[in-house]
Amino acid sequence: MSQRAERHHQHRDVTGGWLRPSVFGAMDGLVSNFALIAGVAGGTANTKIIALAGVAGLAAGAFSMAGGEFVSVASQRELALAEIAVERRELEGNPEDERDELAQDFVDKGVQPELAGQVADQISRDPEQALQVHTRNELGIDPHDLPSPRLAALSSFLSFSVGAVLPLLPYLFGVTSLWLSAIVSCLALFGAGALVSAVTARSWWYSGLRQLVVGALAAALTYGLGSLIGASGL
Template sequence: MDGPVTPENHHQHRDVTGGWLRPAVFGAMDGLVSNFALIAGIAGGAGGQKVVLLAGLAGLAAGAFSMAAGEYISVASQSELAEAEIEVERLELARHPISEQRELAQVFESRGVDPETAAEVARQLSRDPDEALEVHAKEEIGVAPGELPSPLLAAGSSFLSFAVGALLPVLPYLLGATSLLPAAVIAALGLFAAGALVSRVTTRAWWFGGLRQLAFGAAAAAITYGVGALIGTNGV
């Protein structure tokens, strides 16, 4: 057939890393499960409305700040290590450009490219220092200089997602509820919704993801409720 050939688009892939959805949903899920379990434990120990509310708000604040601090330190440490390794690669490219070019050609050869083509591609990429650094960093370290995550963004998103999840079971008590039932209903709905959302980055059905998360959350709450009831009954 004559004329230009238009490439066909047969299929598209989902974002297997989960993008923003996975960490956001998991952060909210963590806040929801941990704070509802805490509230259930206090309620099981015959804690009054004010005591349960105080425990829920304290759990929200402590958990959110802990998540944010941990995420900031983790991401900052990872970024600092990556930046140090990238700087090592930058110096190697400046000091030994020929050796680094050969090393890059060997990488392409190991992936099935014939030696002549691999050497030519490596030569062309090495003409631009910034391009060469990016390729070497991706191949040897697994990250590019401009793709390092932001510690502040990670900390902020963790704080907000955990706080939103932890707030759900506290809402009925803020509105004057005196029993655990309204909080349990809201928590159950939130757990099912979060599990269903997570199924978007898996091969599981939405209802399976929702029911699985609901089961785990209910088990955690039931155990802490039982512990609270036992301790409260015995006056420990």
């Protein structure tokens, strides 16, 4: 066929390195700062202390998430690059063995041996294409599409900040009661969970309720702990 085959569907990017840190960062920021604010509010009625705790929780969590994601993804990338280098050396030092290995991979997938050998020969003529196919088959990665540490760190920082600022907003505008912060946080928890369902197979109401229950339970337990500590005078 001289023309490219028509593509009847498209897949979303599942390896770009942004979705997991973004979702995890937003959820973590919302849940952790809501729970932190609830815990401090359970121990004191001083809104300045509560707001300060919320600001500190936002800043510390955002920088911690960004740093952790950067180091984690950078380490993962460095490991992948090291294994890709091993594969590159094998292709340069033992091209025939690697060609036979590739042909056998196609045979294992159901391709006829003669055709598998022809395909392996054609792929092996281009060293970069051969490297890409071998790393996909053996490592499950694409050497030209590795996750970015900077993208993961930035995604985590921004998403955590957005999530963490929501339960803090009422106090920044002068509200003195935890209830408005709790209402905003619970609505955000449900909304964030429902939004995640757009990129998963779960229904919006299930994802929303699951996130709401997790966040509300964490805040309730922390509030109870803060009340006990405040009552004891520590």
